[in-house]
Amino acid sequence: MHHARILGTGSYLPARRVTNEELAQRIDTSDEWITARTGIKARHLAAGHEKTSDLAAEAARRALSDAGIAAEQVDLIIVATATPDMQFPSTATIVQQKLGISGCPAFDVQAVCAGFMYALTTAQAYIKSGMAQTALVIGAEIFSRIVDWNDRSTCVLFGDGAGAVVLGRGEEAGIVHSKLHADGRYLDLLKVPAQMADGAVCGTPFLQMDGQGVFKFAVKQLAAVAEEVLAEAGVSAADVDWIVPHQANRRIIEATAKHLGLGMDKVILTVADHANTSAASIPLALDAGIKDGRIRRGQTLLLEGIGGGFAWGAVLLRY
Template sequence: MIYARVAGTGSFLPGKPVTNDDLVARGIETSDEWIAERTGIRMRHLAEPDVTASQLAYEASVRAIEAAGCQPSDIDLIIVATSTPDYIFPSTAALLQARLGITNGGAVFDLQAVCTGFAYALATAEKFIRSGSNKRALVVGAEVFSRILDWNDRGTCVLFGDGAGAVVLEASARPGILATALHADGSHSPILSVPGQINRGVVIGDPFLRMDGQAVFKFAVKVLGEVAREVVEQAGLTMGDVDWLIPHQANMRILQATGKRLGVPMEKVIATVAQHGNTSAASIPLALDLAVRDGRVQRGQKLLLEGVGGGFTWGAVLLEF
């Protein structure tokens, strides 16, 4: 039997942290108290105008490959979860493959599921590995969300940041990923979207992120609780068997409400949203890598990764690290 295990993790945040007070100094009508009380966010990282998602992905990937003890040439599958790709095409995954100097002809592609993107990508890579078609996958979440924010809308612009996180997933004789569940309901797309496009060089519609925060909160807490229980039951375990809950880092209130709904104390929830804000598809691997590197996450522990995002999409991955 072939299984898929996480061999290494990596992450990267661009530039210096931008605090809530820094945003106030830039002219945004808000305050550190207002942002922190409602979201738990204290700072975020914003990429310089010439820094792209593939560059952030590269930095995180190098760290993950090093942690896995392998070489870029050992990677035979790359999946990049992003809503802010470098180009319409080629894929950000192809650009990342080139940056890494990988020339073995392995498959590469982008995956778009917004904030659930990393969970979707990890679950997808696991299927490739378990099929026997691939031996080592690089799974990345990379975002430059600052490019799609309306800096006059304090209800959204203070929430998001840029960054990337990555894992190397490899074939193993021992179980690693224990269960996955992925879902979507497109009827909820109006409550979180970027309702615009480029048509013949002209922006059609609205090119900025728009969100109904209250509706997103209610939906997120509901489905995060449901999908967490789904993967735990699928694996024949209970929530008590989970060592760490690592949710999408959207908002501290969502993290707290989800933990409460699942009966998971906050001491067992990895929360990094204060340090980098909502980085969409990058947030789960960013939180995972931080917890691995600071020693909280240890080999043999059971981790529940879950996300929810525009689409609406939601999903979870239960794994033994």
């Protein structure tokens, strides 16, 4: 059986960094209010000319360079995004064109903040089955364009960015086990209900969220899926070197770590600098932990994320 392992990682954040203090000059909020409730201190926002594919392509180039892999060696591209460049074609095919790759499968996965978990698990299945040898998996978002900047309850939470990993075939398991879930009964907790019809936007084009409902659901399900993956893999929480969670809210992350009996010194935390970048948040945090030397080869990582749908999942891997 073939196994999928991470060969390289890369990330990209737009140049413009917006602090809580800057937001407080535009809306009724404060650094203290945002920090106390979320742990967020700043976020990066895409420039007017930047598209999701631009962020994704740059993160991909950095991941390929880190892996020492030429673009033409990639035989699968999956982009996890809820903010595609356009209705179609997929952002993945646009990234494919920007990287100078042709011929290989390229498609998007839409599971919002859980998108990277879904994309990573899908790429793993391709590699395990022998359908691909080298996969490029990207999480990329420009959420700043779907939030209402007059709504302080949501606009302060999100940022833009992209993260990427290169997966390759290996003799030993890199991705040890994964678990994905979804439950459409909770779709009203977090949604952007707009759609295109007759050349116009129908419905609300801005993100809508039940903050308390999302918080309660996320804490419960992230803890449950983490335990589920560990149990099925025959691994204890004590064997986990690092949790690399979706970076939505520090309090949710703290609750999940506490449930597993792990301290925050075992968590890669980037939410303060990046805010919630949806599908990009896990690969951004993963790349940050690798590049600063905390995450090292041979260590066991638990990745987990949850987002609108509701969709959620976890991946246990040995880096």
